[in-house]
Amino acid sequence: MSCGAVSPDGALKRAAPGFADIDWSRPWFAQVAARGVRWQQAALRGAAQQLREMNADAGSAVITTGRGKRLTFIPQDELPPGTAYEAHIAATGCVPTRHNLHDFFNALTWFQFPRIKAALSARGSAAVDALGIGPTRGDTRDALTVFDENAVLFACSDPALSTALQAFSWKTLFVAQRAAWDERCEVRCFGHALLEKLVTPYKACTGHAWIVEVPSAYFTWTRAARDSFLDDTVARVLLEGAGFSSQMFAPLPVLGIPGWWADNETESFYDDASVFRSGRRSRVAPDGKIAASKVGQAVAASLVSAGEGEESPDSTGQGDG
Template structure:
């Protein structure tokens, strides 16, 4: 029975399909971590900390990044404040925290900026029964954001207006040449281990120059990380700053979306703000 429970606990890690297009940027490190996670929590944490030490990453207030077991978080400590103050990220043996840790390596400046903003809010307002608008928006970003890198204003406008035809059908050839989507939210990545059509992220639009799309993968990722982290530092963040993006609508991410009829499902691809503007 104990072996069966152990096998069930590891099943989500085994279910990760690295051939999914949205996981391609994470595959190299992700496969190593997946193997470590399948060996057990202690082996997994050791792998994360070995990589963190080599990468010399820091958290929101400049503390060296490290990973600890969730049970090592003091009972009276706030998760975000503890990370900012100590550098140690409480980490459970599950997919949610697996993808959270991966994002610390993929977008370290953005994760540090989010952590700093969260800790600042806690310092100012304390921990109450609700987070408040700013902390809610920061959490939404951390959990469910999709970074929409875009060099063509009309595509960003189509996303904001819920104009799915302009974005996904008429603008299909622009994907990879003038715009792209990258999953940042770790809760969204967890959901996408078992993808479903209505799975929707909160897009954060990032203006990039046209030559962004000529750069290699590490250069694009570093550029996004720098721009997003600066945007989080520079201005107040509110939930309305995001644009809903049904992620399986991204061209090349789901075989069924090769047919324009895929986007006719208004329960997923809702008219939203586009109709509102016309009224």
């Protein structure tokens, strides 16, 4: 792990985590570990070597961005001044990339869920085309950024589990229904800022959950088949669904997921109300059902504001050029 340094006032300050700090045995990295280990070794040798390794994979994978351009990774300083990050990717296929963990995980996600990333690129660039670049990003671009940076995909075949997530019923979801995990629900980390934070995990680390309804048979499929289903389903909804906004996520403290953190084997782990919150507004409608919006047939989402999560609307560090 990175070493700490003593500041002038005597306080111990930890150095920012780097490529050498990634522990690929963590369950949240399992989905990208095979490629990630190889890229990590290249990144440790330098920025040019990292880009070379990424582009070698891009050249053989035939991944396209929002407007059908072949995916390529370029140095950050090749992004033209005044050009919107999303629009540049959609128009050219070139993803401006810095030599840091944030952009490292962003690139890995392009290979893990290429259709979702392309859909985000397409919608983001369309929003720029419609509204231009201004002092604020607008609701749609804010929501797209929250998804890109901090989303987790909550794949679920049991509506009762989705209801528990939306209702902040943490002990139902994580304790009473513990055996349901990997049999009726599971989580895939999508947001690259979330993956970056999980290099040095902490209890309050929270993702924005996008609920994906899956068939029961999903949990018998291979990991590759599951990922392909999620990629296709979510991308289709992102491109076709109306009313996409930051309100369409449910907060999910990811270290509460069974099997993801040793401390959560003890029920009292979930008694920490600063992490496992009761929610800011009631989720239960007069008929006793959870109040939720649903976009398309495959995705349900709770009525949660983006402010309840951890990422700001523009946490990419890329800005608008």
